[in-house]
Amino acid sequence: MTEHLWIHYARPRPRWYEAAASDRNVLESAWVEVAAASQSRGASLVGRWNVRGQSDFSTAEVWTFRDVNDVLTHWNSLVAAGYPEWFATTNTLGSPLPTSP
Amino acid sequence: MTVEPTDVFGRDTSGRCAVLFLAQMVNVSEKNGRPRAWADVADVLAALVEDSWALSTRAMAGADFATQPVAYATGGSSDVDIVGMFEAPSISAALAGICALEAAGWARLMDTEWLLGPREFWPVGTSDSAADWGLIALWEWNDAWCAASIDERRRYDAECDVAFHADLANGIAISGRHRMDWVGRWHHLAVWEAPSPEVINAAMNAHEHVADFRFTLSRHYLGKRGLLQNILAVQV
Numbered sequence: 001m002t003e004h005l006w007i008h009y010a011r012p013r014p015r016w017y018e019a020a021a022s023d024r025n026v027l028e029s030a031w032v033e034v035a036a037a038s039q040s041r042g043a044s045l046v047g048r049w050n051v052r053g054q055s056d057f058s059t060a061e062v063w064t065f066r067d068v069n070d071v072l073t074h075w076n077s078l079v080a081a082g083y084p085e086w087f088a089t090t091n092t093l094g095s096p097l098p099t100s101p
Numbered sequence: 102m103t104v105e106p107t108d109v110f111g112r113d114t115s116g117r118c119a120v121l122f123l124a125q126m127v128n129v130s131e132k133n134g135r136p137r138a139w140a141d142v143a144d145v146l147a148a149l150v151e152d153s154w155a156l157s158t159r160a161m162a163g164a165d166f167a168t169q170p171v172a173y174a175t176g177g178s179s180d181v182d183i184v185g186m187f188e189a190p191s192i193s194a195a196l197a198g199i200c201a202l203e204a205a206g207w208a209r210l211m212d213t214e215w216l217l218g219p220r221e222f223w224p225v226g227t228s229d230s231a232a233d234w235g236l237i238a239l240w241e242w243n244d245a246w247c248a249a250s251i252d253e254r255r256r257y258d259a260e261c262d263v264a265f266h267a268d269l270a271n272g273i274a275i276s277g278r279h280r281m282d283w284v285g286r287w288h289h290l291a292v293w294e295a296p297s298p299e300v301i302n303a304a305m306n307a308h309e310h311v312a313d314f315r316f317t318l319s320r321h322y323l324g325k326r327g328l329l330q331n332i333l334a335v336q337v
Contacts, residue, residue: 015244069193092284
């Protein structure tokens with residue numbers, strides 16, 4: 001089985017800091033559901049780190065996905081749940097290394 | 102961040118996938134290896150065409166049946182020498198194709214940042230053979246857009262459409278819109294083809310006039326359209 005790496009960097013947009021805790025909780029619950037759905041399809045969240053001191057972003061998540069289409073499905077689900085409207089992001093996709101001939 | 106069609110742009114769900122390359126030429130003084138590398142890369146590109154890839158925005162739009170790869174030479178106007186946009190039939194095909202190109206020797210010709218993402222709006226406009234300047238636009242919605250209401254965003258889209266209608270009337274063709282944020286920072290990609298840099302500058306001023314950039318942060322590359330092998334100077 002080949003797996004794809006997906007590194008996700010995020011920092012809150014200004015409106016996130018101004019949002020009520022109850023609104024944040026509703027949003028975060030929806031995003032947790034997206035993550036759980038991806039994990040149920042075979043994705044794995046390796047971990048989540050603070051990178052505020054050494055990048056343009058606040059947090060980094062490292063994921064692996066069984067198929068590149070699962071990466072896009074994961075991201076589209078987050079978009080549908082409003083996530084990038086609350087967090088500025090950048091992502092890096094990694095493919096399996098070529099096998100030696 | 103839903104995708105709503107506008108007066109100018111229609112929704113596309115074909116699954117076709119942009120393959121954007123931002124590249125610096127390497128090994129320019131190497132006289133023998135580069136043509137050999139190009140010959141191998143050209144074989145892969147020809148196979149990709151057989152697999153329903155488009156190697157130019159005109160081919161993407163169905164406006165040109167030519168199959169040779171097209172790119173834009175920046176002439177030192179940016180941090181990259183060459184920008185190009187192909188289109189693969191799917192994201193899986195895009196990744197496999199990039200791997201095949203790199204394995205064939207692409208990296209002996211160019212140091213490349215590859216970006217890829219699915220098409221969400223159809224190409225619009227018709228460029229003719231005189232439209233040989235490219236504006237490659239990557240952009241993201243800014244904090245203000247993210248905080249705006251749905252009605253504010255729709256009014257903004259309508260205002261931008263005024264400028265897009267003018268672009269089309271001025272002979273500009275636009276590759277539609279592809280979604281790139283799942284593999285990078287930029288939310289969207291579009292490549293314009295225009296008759297001259299002056300037309301592009303006038304268009305940018307018109308977009309500024311309708312406050313297009315109120316809600317976006319953009320990176321633009323300007324380049325002269327040409328066959329990739331000519332820009333690389335690797336005739337074989």
